[in-house]
Amino acid sequence: MDNYDVIIIGGGLAGLTCAVHLANAGYNVLLLERNTYPHHKVCGEYVSNEILPYLEQLKLSLPDTVSIDTLQLSTRNGELLQTKLPLGGFGISRFAFDHTLYQKAIAVGAIVHFETVNNIVFLEDRFVVRTEKEKEYSAKIVIGAYGKRSGLDKQLNRGFISKPSPWLGVKAHYLMPDFPDNLVALHNFEGGYGGLSKTESGAVNFCYLASYKSFRTQKNIEKFNSNVVSGNKHLNYFLKNARPLFDEPISIAQVSFGQKDIVEDHILMCGDTAGLIHPLCGNGMAMAIHSAKIASERVDTYFKNKDYGRMEMEKDYTKAWKQAFKRRMQTGRILQYILLQPATSNFLMQTVSKSPGLIRSLIKRTHGKPISI
Numbered sequence: 001m002d003n004y005d006v007i008i009i010g011g012g013l014a015g016l017t018c019a020v021h022l023a024n025a026g027y028n029v030l031l032l033e034r035n036t037y038p039h040h041k042v043c044g045e046y047v048s049n050e051i052l053p054y055l056e057q058l059k060l061s062l063p064d065t066v067s068i069d070t071l072q073l074s075t076r077n078g079e080l081l082q083t084k085l086p087l088g089g090f091g092i093s094r095f096a097f098d099h100t101l102y103q104k105a106i107a108v109g110a111i112v113h114f115e116t117v118n119n120i121v122f123l124e125d126r127f128v129v130r131t132e133k134e135k136e137y138s139a140k141i142v143i144g145a146y147g148k149r150s151g152l153d154k155q156l157n158r159g160f161i162s163k164p165s166p167w168l169g170v171k172a173h174y175l176m177p178d179f180p181d182n183l184v185a186l187h188n189f190e191g192g193y194g195g196l197s198k199t200e201s202g203a204v205n206f207c208y209l210a211s212y213k214s215f216r217t218q219k220n221i222e223k224f225n226s227n228v229v230s231g232n233k234h235l236n237y238f239l240k241n242a243r244p245l246f247d248e249p250i251s252i253a254q255v256s257f258g259q260k261d262i263v264e265d266h267i268l269m270c271g272d273t274a275g276l277i278h279p280l281c282g283n284g285m286a287m288a289i290h291s292a293k294i295a296s297e298r299v300d301t302y303f304k305n306k307d308y309g310r311m312e313m314e315k316d317y318t319k320a321w322k323q324a325f326k327r328r329m330q331t332g333r334i335l336q337y338i339l340l341q342p343a344t345s346n347f348l349m350q351t352v353s354k355s356p357g358l359i360r361s362l363i364k365r366t367h368g369k370p371i372s373i
């Protein structure tokens, strides 16, 4: 069996960032990812600037991204408001972002295998990780960064997995030359909302989250787009005038916002595996990368300091994760609830449109400050 210091399960933003951080620090790192790179992913592709200092520390150079400083919001009846984003962000496709991180991880010495993990066992202070190719790997530390939902959550008997997840995510790229570079727009429709923003290729990403209750009223994505999503006049205009660049939109089912434990059976959970913030906050990617930093720093201390045992590392990681993200998760939950109720959503929009300060304060409550290095 191959032995490693650290095994990371899942090579999205959280897992790849851990791989870069820990391989940079000289550890023997194996990352197991089920898909090869590059690949598209359902995601809004607006990234908060808060992670830039950390990406610089990791010496990660991204392809030319699109700088975004303005937010547009509309209710389902089309009422629109616009405001400057306090910190701003950038647009980059997951196709390019994940692939760049993957190349960096390889360059700094992380080993990447394209295998699906189906079993993790912790025994006598070590982990044994098994994959569908019937291979076994062992490590002192395992980081779980396998995203929102996986068969592994069942194996680990995680509480949220038995609860219903009534959300669906859909995404595709479009050509719409007159869409402003500096804008991220969030438009509400019956039972969901969709985000529009440009990516590094010039394509506009349209990604939405919809409840099954609303989606079930239609036969497929095409009908849902024309009959429900287009109920918002801004989205109607977009879908009528933009040229699709994908053969078909990609989608994910059973998106869960349930509460999760940060450490499960001694596995340090990272990114969406530890908790998914509501996408309307546009902060999940920054949180995934930030949580990778928090986890990697604890793992580094664990290996370097004999007085900092496993229990202490687990407690410390849980505390630091909650300190960094708990308040944003709660605010995101409340905002999503309010935005999806027609009466409260119109009331909220009317209130915030009279007070741009209020909307900036709501944005700040769902985002972090630039990560301190």
Ligand SMILES: Cc1cc2nc3c(=O)[nH]c(=O)nc-3n(C[C@H](O)[C@H](O)[C@H](O)COP(=O)(O)OP(=O)(O)OC[C@H]3O[C@@H](n4cnc5c(N)ncnc54)[C@H](O)[C@@H]3O)c2cc1C
Pocket: 009, 010, 011, 012, 013, 014, 015, 032, 033, 034, 035, 041, 042, 043, 044, 045, 046, 047, 048, 115, 116, 117, 118, 145, 146, 147, 148, 150, 151, 152, 169, 170, 195, 207, 208, 209, 255, 270, 271, 272, 273, 276, 277, 279, 282, 283, 284, 285, 286, 288
């Ligand atoms: C509709 C929608 C829109 C969003 N829009 C935005 C946005 O605009 N801005 C933003 O910041 N965030 C947004 N988010 C959130 C963002 O997409 C996530 O927070 C982010 O992708 C989390 O990264 P991650 O690395 O934790 O997980 P992922 O990127 O999902 O990576 C997990 C990886 O694990 C792999 N994997 C899974 N199971 C296994 C296994 N058993 N073995 C091996 N590999 C496995 C998967 O293939 C995947 O590559 C959005 C989310 C949704 C649902």
